[in-house]
Amino acid sequence: MSHTRPLGAVRWILCAALALTLLAPSTPTLADGTLRLAVLKFGTLSWEADVIRHNGFDRAEGFSLEPSAFAGPQATLVALMGGNADIAVTDWIWVSRQRDAGRPYSFVPYSTAIGALMVPGGSDIGSLADLAGHRIGVAGGPLDKNWLLLRALARQRSGLDLANQVEPVYGAPPLLNAQIQQDRLDAVITHWPYAARLSAIGYRPLMDAREAMSELGIQAEVPMIGYVFNEDWAKSHRETTDGFFRAVARAKSRLAESDAEWERLRPLMRAKDEATFIALREGYRAGIPKGWGAEERVAAERLFEILRATGGSALVGHSERLAPGTFWDGTPD
16 A cells, blocks of 8 residues: 655645434533544544544643544444534535535545455456456445445446346445455455455455546545534534644644554554554555545535435435535634
8 A cells, every 4th residue: 555644735634524314413512621522443533533632632722532432333423413422424425415404514534545345365356347246245235335436337337237246245344354254255345444454464456446436537536534523513612623623633644654653553453463554554544635625525526426326315315416515614723
């Protein structure tokens, strides 16, 4: 993986918002100067939160970051919508759908890393067309963005829908990683940390989401995953919101530059060997967003159209375009 070391480019990561399911959004108060961040128990966001806290980047901005660990992504969003967390991480498709429903969430980029289609090192699968007739693990479910992008690309290339050509097996990423290692799957489409873990033990990427987007005409690097929050909360706690994203920018710069910081994080990463540790470190670094301007936002709108055409209303609801306000326009001082 490429060794990405953005420095000043991380400064733009200073905005925020996003949303989820069927609950009405609440507007929590900031209790005792504490900002509550919903993280996955073993997710990459927990690494970033640890860097912020360990280095005092939150205290320097006048607040205390309080990460709360949850077992799955849905749980983090339920916490956000229920007022038990101030910020979580998810994709902007979810935010757009929530805004269409009148729930004022907004999005600030977290990572451009999405996922990849992984096959065993000795597999004879060499192209999307070769997947026909095989059992393919799909992390998350039928609306997973990596799966939808590969389906869109296969349709563009050959007019075929992969969903009708393969036997998809939907499941959680750790389970799918275990199944392909047990030869129960021929390939997996999975999130980038799990793809990194497979690459460290000899599996190879047949195609990643960035390559698929490029062939589909999306040339800009679009951050699919971001920090999300209720924009009413952000406006009423603007100083803390801005401070959080300044702290985030400092943490990302530290992780982009410091191998020593990664050594300190090693216990949190659950890397069983050096190859896995390096794959996870470089995967995170490669996903640090390098910019978030007009080009990327236009590309996101085009990507929304592609995903909508493949995922339909089950993914985006009844909207034909990204909801206004999906992307947070606030800029810290």
